[in-house]
Amino acid sequence: MERPSAEHLTETEVVVVGGGYAGLAAALRLHDNDVDFTLVEAADRIGGRVLTETRADGVTVDHGGQWVGPTQTRLVELAARFGCRTFPTWETGSHIEVWNDGGRVPYTGAAPADGPGIAEYVRVTKVLDELAREVDTVRPWRTPRCTEWDARTAGSFFRSRTDDADARRRLDLAVQGLWCAEPDEISLFHVLFYIAAAGGFEQLMETRGCAQDSRFTTGAAGPARAVAALLKERVRLGERVRSIAHDTQGVHVRTESAVLRARRAIVAVPPHAVRAMGFTPPLPDSRTGWLSHSPMGRVAKIHAVYDTPFWRESGLSGVATLYDDGPVGVVFDNSPEDGSCGVLVGFVYGSRLDRFSTLDAGSRRAAVLRGLVTVAGPRAGAPRDYTEKIWTQDPFARGGYEAYTTPGGWSGFGEHGWREPTGALHWAGTETASEWNGYIDGAVSSGYRAAEEVLAALRTDGRP
Ligand SMILES: Cc1cc2nc3c(=O)[nH]c(=O)nc-3n(C[C@H](O)[C@H](O)[C@H](O)COP(=O)(O)OP(=O)(O)OC[C@H]3O[C@@H](n4cnc5c(N)ncnc54)[C@H](O)[C@@H]3O)c2cc1C
Structure with a gap:
């Protein structure tokens, strides 16, 4: 590994890259276990996709x-720990549905009881729910029909299930609303995985209880700010990681202005931001394959x-x-x-x-x-x-709410590319969560999971 000049070198046990909810949760878990760490965040604020x-x-x-x-x-408990209400x-009141002919229909409850394409829409979303129940959210590639479902888009599935143009209009908007993408861009398997990770389609779509x-009350950054205040100077802003060298001895994380040397790194940034970093040696093909199937x-x-x-x-x-x-x-x-x-x-x-x-x-x-x-x-x-x-x-998020997976991503690269550690590198971020993937809660649980991996590795490495 290249030798940094001593004045810009930080020695620490764990480097956490990214100060969104995933990185902050990982850092908090390390803090709670008395592990020395430094968190580096590219932006001049913490929070990432929460602003x-x-x-x-x-x-x-x-x-x-x-x-x-x-x-x-996870998010509810984190907020409670810091007293965030x-x-x-x-x-309360009537919701409005504005239809494609400009018609304005008031309704109450979850969805209009009647209307163009409603019955077909409900029928197809029930099928999605049924199929999602077969998904293994911890080892998604082990789902029996993973390869079959991952070979097609949500759009092709909708076309095969209904000819009703109005129902398809509703399904298209649901996909846009949940994944900020078009049905023909997203893997059907990813849609099913994501539904399963949330506990059902209704959980994703509805308000009360969902x-x-x-x-x-403080805005969604409230808990994140409270975590950062607790961690104090170990959270360093305005330090964008450019490259990471890693071997069996540990990691050298190079930002624009410094080098951090540590035994392990937790990288808690969205997939495109991992791709923008240089790695020595290069990441395994499974990981780069996964990342290239994960647009924002x-x-x-x-x-x-x-x-x-x-x-x-x-x-x-x-x-x-x-x-x-x-x-x-x-x-x-x-x-x-x-x-x-x-x-x-x-x-x-x-x-x-x-x-x-x-x-x-x-x-x-x-x-x-x-x-x-x-x-x-x-x-x-x-x-x-x-x-x-x-x-x-946004220069750091480059989209949202999260990265979705395109066909072939899960079946081709999921097992070794999704979140399996790469030597001393551990992967966090909402995109790596098994529960509430894509959400703040998923970010928090991913940070905790990556921190647990690191704690176990440090124990194996012989840390007292
Ligand atoms: C418009 C919108 C609405 C949403 N609505 C909801 C909602 O209502 N509820 C919900 O639960 N979720 C919602 N989400 C999703 C939620 O915000 C994200 O899932 C969550 O914030 C992701 O957290 P993260 O820590 O995984 O990633 P991020 O928040 O993206 O954190 C990654 C951090 O890494 C930093 N970074 C990137 N590159 C580098 C680098 N090279 N070096 C150092 N640091 C770097 C980034 O600046 C960022 O701070 C929404 C998202 C958006 C955009």
Whole structure:
């Protein structure tokens, strides 16, 4: 290995790369076990794909991950440890479905009881749920029909299961909403794995008792900030890892300004960010094969802030699903817990984002506000504040919510490429989780798992 100059050399037992929830959870587990570590984060903040901002008027918005559900127990427990409160997502009143002909249908409950393609949509999603029950989420490649399901896309599966164009429109939006990708881009097996990892399709889609159940009063970065405050100077910001040399003696992690020498490294960054690093020796083909089958989803999240949540006065919940040709696919009421102002949040994903991101800022804003007016009425066209975050343009995340897997990824490279350690390198990040893969909770559990691997390895290596 190359010898670094002494002045920029940090000696530590474990280097954690990445200060999102996965890296912070790994570091916290090491801290709790009295292991010396240093966490290096490329950005000038912790949180990664969780980005809480307090706007000029004092309103807090979550540009990235925000919701937490009751079965996301790792995140719930982490938040409880640091006293971070949550409150229920607002969903009182009528939801709105905007259909592709511009029709605006109010409904309550999980989904409209009737409407174009509903019955077929429900039937196909039940089949997805049934198939997902066969998936082994810990060793997915051992699932009996892994190779068969991984050879095709979700889109080809939908076409084989229903001719109903309206049902397919609903299925397409569900795929966009969950994976920020198009059905023809994503492996059917990955869809089934992800459903299984969440505990069922309903868990992914619904609000009360499910993935969209609650929000953090401090914003979703609250628990992450509390962890970083506990770990203090062992979390180093603005240090992007460029390369990692590794052998049986340990690792040399090179950032733009320093070298860290350690016995083990936990790399807790999204797949594309692993690909951007240099490794000596190069990573095994199984790992690079896995990474090259793991593109990021494409998503933008937009907040519009109003003096009041005025839509509530007319009996609307602020929740909407839009099948028209505008950019926004789904809208939620993202107002603060006390309703002291009104906030609508809209998501633009998959091919909708491909078109949206070609527009200039003024046209993007106008297109989003047109959608919000359809949902909540004319007052939605004049927010007092408006902010958007296009995640594909974030220099470190390069997309979201997470990486999905393309056909051939799981069956070809899953066993040795997904999260199997590479010598002294251990892999974390929500993409490596068996439960709530893709979510903050999955990031937390992946960090704990990688830290446990390292603790076991240090014990084997003879650490007292
Ligand atoms: C718009 C959006 C909405 C979402 N909504 C939800 C939601 O409501 N609920 C939910 O549970 N999840 C949601 N998610 C997903 C959730 O945010 C992610 O699953 C989770 O935050 C991923 O955490 P992570 O630690 O695995 O990765 P990241 O958060 O991406 O952390 C990786 C870190 O590594 C850093 N890094 C990258 N390259 C390097 C390098 N070379 N050197 C050093 N550091 C590097 C990055 O800057 C980053 O801080 C959403 C995501 C997005 C984008």
